[in-house]
Amino acid sequence: MKAKANEKCRIVIKIGSNVLGRKDGSLDITRMSALVDQIVELRRAGHEIILVSSGAVASGKSIMKPKNKLDLVSARQLYSAIGQVRLINQYYTLFGHYNIICGQILATKEDFGTRRHYLNQRNCMSVMIENGIIPIVNENDTISVNELMFTDNDELSGLVATMMNCRKLIILSNIDGIYNGNPSDNQSKVITEINTKKDNIEEFIQTSKSSSGRGGMQTKYNIARKIAEEGIEVIIANGKKDNILPDLFNKPETVCTRFIPSAKSTSTVKKWIAHSESFAKGEIHINDGAKEALISNKAVSLLPVGITKVVGTFEADDIVKIIDESGTQIGVGRTTFDNEAVSKLIGQNKSKPVIHYDYLYIDK
Numbered sequence: 001m002k003a004k005a006n007e008k009c010r011i012v013i014k015i016g017s018n019v020l021g022r023k024d025g026s027l028d029i030t031r032m033s034a035l036v037d038q039i040v041e042l043r044r045a046g047h048e049i050i051l052v053s054s055g056a057v058a059s060g061k062s063i064m065k066p067k068n069k070l071d072l073v074s075a076r077q078l079y080s081a082i083g084q085v086r087l088i089n090q091y092y093t094l095f096g097h098y099n100i101i102c103g104q105i106l107a108t109k110e111d112f113g114t115r116r117h118y119l120n121q122r123n124c125m126s127v128m129i130e131n132g133i134i135p136i137v138n139e140n141d142t143i144s145v146n147e148l149m150f151t152d153n154d155e156l157s158g159l160v161a162t163m164m165n166c167r168k169l170i171i172l173s174n175i176d177g178i179y180n181g182n183p184s185d186n187q188s189k190v191i192t193e194i195n196t197k198k199d200n201i202e203e204f205i206q207t208s209k210s211s212s213g214r215g216g217m218q219t220k221y222n223i224a225r226k227i228a229e230e231g232i233e234v235i236i237a238n239g240k241k242d243n244i245l246p247d248l249f250n251k252p253e254t255v256c257t258r259f260i261p262s263a264k265s266t267s268t269v270k271k272w273i274a275h276s277e278s279f280a281k282g283e284i285h286i287n288d289g290a291k292e293a294l295i296s297n298k299a300v301s302l303l304p305v306g307i308t309k310v311v312g313t314f315e316a317d318d319i320v321k322i323i324d325e326s327g328t329q330i331g332v333g334r335t336t337f338d339n340e341a342v343s344k345l346i347g348q349n350k351s352k353p354v355i356h357y358d359y360l361y362i363d364k
């Protein structure tokens with residue numbers, strides 16, 4: 001990893017379920033304790049840490065057997081409710097040995113959907129960090145079910161990293177990084193560096209995942225690409241390896257996959273918008289001229305003169321998708337007006353922007 005040992009920064013560390021679980025499904029307290037020791041070492045080196053930890057469901061499963069056979073949703077709700085208490089209790093005790101306080105944040109996808117929730121959440125984590133507390137984040141699995149769920153905690157860790165303006169996101173799994181083939185094949189090697197502008201390694205990603213993992217390598221790759229393009233360095237490394245976290249900083253030969261961060265800096269509002277696509281309430285269709293202007297590198301807002309059609313019902317300030325003449329989505333933005341007002345403005349050129357440049361995110 002390129003970071004220098006003395007380069008202090010704010011980091012999100014995401015720990016996957018399988019890192020914290022033993023083969024029999026029980027919580028691997030020894031591993032957890034070792035990771036806490038390593039996090040403390042990074043803190044002592046001056047880094048600010050936000051932890052995103054999976055493991056509630058896996059931990060709950062080893063606590064009790066339900067009386068009757070449960071459907072998948074009920075089982076996940078039951079296991080996460082009891083497992084999260086155990087998980088956070090363990091972290092609290094382990095950090096407590098160092099006189100460090102940790103605090104729990106349970107997030108749902110909805111918390112990233114409205115700007116107000118987003119800012120409340122950001123404020124909560126900021127005040128914790130300012131007071132030396134380690135925020136420990138997990139999805140609120142008890143109420144996040146079906147379409148309300150994050151793809152997995154990799155997605156959540158990416159959202160937290162952008163929301164908190166972090167320099168790095170370290171994703172710890174049970175594997176050394178992304179392999180250039182099937183990881184179980186002796187010929188396959190870890191891809192040590194990925195430049196998202198040039199390298200497309202999608203073909204190497206298998207659908208396989210660990211016994212307790214949710215999204216597999218595909219979500220890690222998708223998230224890592226997007227986050228690196230927003231200027232945050234992303235590292236995928238093996239959380240089961242002893243001393244992995246300090247080694248990533250101090251030993252450049254440590255095996256991992258590193259996504260080179262883009263040099264461009266994106267405003268936090270634009271970052272929020274970039275990750276808000278799944279909350280879009282409607283669509284604004286635009287003509288080729290407007291598309292050309294929006295995809296140029298200039299700071300251009302979307303004006304009604306380039307709009308051809310409005311689809312869906314939305315309010316002012318909602319997130320909408322921007323669709324080109326071929327029906328392809330080219331970006332997302334926060335609309336200044338509701339759908340009826342935008343429909344009335346179509347074709348006009350003397351109006352406030354329908355989507356201001358500051359609230360516009362174009363896929364490039």
Ligand SMILES: Nc1ncnc2c1ncn2[C@@H]1O[C@H](COP(=O)(O)OP(=O)(O)O)[C@@H](O)[C@H]1O
Nearest residue numbers: 016017173178179204205206209210213216217
């Ligand atoms: N090209 C690849 N390189 C590395 N791992 C891969 C690749 N393709 C698929 N995988 C799988 O992805 C798994 C990690 O994802 P996942 O099980 O979701 O972990 P976690 O619980 O840490 O989020 C690996 O254990 C491996 O089986």
Ligand SMILES: N[C@@H](CCC(=O)OP(=O)(O)O)C(=O)O
Nearest residue numbers: 017054055056057152153214
């Ligand atoms: N929120 C769940 C973890 C879901 C998840 O994304 O797991 P993983 O793919 O192991 O990071 C839990 O705590 O069990």
